[in-house]
Amino acid sequence: MSQNHAQPPVQSPVVPNLLGLDDIIQFDCHKGISCFNACCKQADVTLTPYDIIRLKNRLGMSSTEFLKQYTAPFEMDSSGMPGVKLRARDEEPVCLLMTGEGCSVYDDRPSTCRYYPVGLMAMRPSNAPKEEHHYCLVEEPHCKGHQEARKLSVAEYRKEQGVEAYDNMNREWYQIILKRRSAGPAVGKPSPTSFQFFFLCSYDVDRFREFTRTESFRNTYALSDDEFSSFNDDATLLKFGYRLMMQVLFGEASIPLREGALEERIEKRREIHQARRELEIELHRQKQDPYQNPGEG
Numbered sequence: 001m002s003q004n005h006a007q008p009p010v011q012s013p014v015v016p017n018l019l020g021l022d023d024i025i026q027f028d029c030h031k032g033i034s035c036f037n038a039c040c041k042q043a044d045v046t047l048t049p050y051d052i053i054r055l056k057n058r059l060g061m062s063s064t065e066f067l068k069q070y071t072a073p074f075e076m077d078s079s080g081m082p083g084v085k086l087r088a089r090d091e092e093p094v095c096l097l098m099t100g101e102g103c104s105v106y107d108d109r110p111s112t113c114r115y116y117p118v119g120l121m122a123m124r125p126s127n128a129p130k131e132e133h134h135y136c137l138v139e140e141p142h143c144k145g146h147q148e149a150r151k152l153s154v155a156e157y158r159k160e161q162g163v164e165a166y167d168n169m170n171r172e173w174y175q176i177i178l179k180r181r182s183a184g185p186a187v188g189k190p191s192p193t194s195f196q197f198f199f200l201c202s203y204d205v206d207r208f209r210e211f212t213r214t215e216s217f218r219n220t221y222a223l224s225d226d227e228f229s230s231f232n233d234d235a236t237l238l239k240f241g242y243r244l245m246m247q248v249l250f251g252e253a254s255i256p257l258r259e260g261a262l263e264e265r266i267e268k269r270r271e272i273h274q275a276r277r278e279l280e281i282e283l284h285r286q287k288q289d290p291y292q293n294p295g296e297g
């Protein structure tokens with residue numbers, strides 16, 4: 001396999017039939033192939049939470065810095081669910097992580113790059129208890145790998161590309177996205193705050209860690225010192241973030257709250273609400289009574 005694999009671009013001709021793990025595909029990719037690097041041009045790589053952890057650690061930077069330097073935001077669906085993509089060079093659509101020798105982060109390349117030309121589709125049929133994963137094959141004219149003689153199953157291909165670890169780390173995240181989508185418009189458009197929260201837990205693990213160290217977080221959740229220490233590990237923190245999203249966004253509680261924390265927060269919100277209201281009344285009163293504001297008008 002060459003060191004260059006990219007997510008299927010939007011217009012790519014996806015072979016329409018769904019594939020299972022035992023289905024056989026005909027494909028090979030190696031350094032001497034005539035299309036070497038072609039797939040990393042026009043790369044359209046959507047990043048998953050675990051992709052970001054692997055890449056930011058590979059590049060020796062924080063997730064916040066990585067997001068700023070290497071990614072571009074986009075909306076994953078019509079509700080505006082935030083997603084991030086790898087940014088391409090401005091002058092030509094080539095992935096920022098590609099060099100003349102190929103992918104500069106090959107051992108930590110994103111799962112989309114690993115899967116290509118196989119596409120992963122997570123879906124949840126209405127009568128199914130949990131989501132199902134299906135695969136499809138993307139055949140683009142520039143990719144000559146389909147003309148190679150090698151045949152292997154989708155399961156063998158996944159193993160060869162090392163996608164299992166990525167899928168294991170991202171599984172609950174896919175469930176959160178599907179859960180949000182299956183809730184549909186009936187529950188209303190999610191608030192900007194819930195999207196910011198989703199972004200923080202999903203993509204910006206280092207900033208999320210800072211959030212778990214704040215006084216208000218520690219006063220809210222009843223976690224042991226050992227549990228807080230385990231958050232030094234990115235993967236552990238990411239998994240905790242999935243639980244927190246399920247709890248905050250869907251009410252599926254698995255993280256214990258400190259006694260009285262909920263009441264305290266409600267009281268604090270009530271105080272803020274009351275203070276805002278008093279301020280509004282005062283501003284309104286000042287507008288009505290020009291003698292209170294001799295400087296105005």
Ligand code: SF4
Pocket residue numbers: 003004005006007039040043045095096097098099102103104105106109110113
């Ligand atoms: S991350 Fe690597 S494999 Fe993926 S598009 Fe960029 S250069 Fe290609």
Ligand code: SF4
Pocket residue numbers: 002004005006028029030033035036037038039040116117142143144145146
């Ligand atoms: S065979 Fe396909 S995946 Fe491999 S380098 Fe060529 S275009 Fe990329």
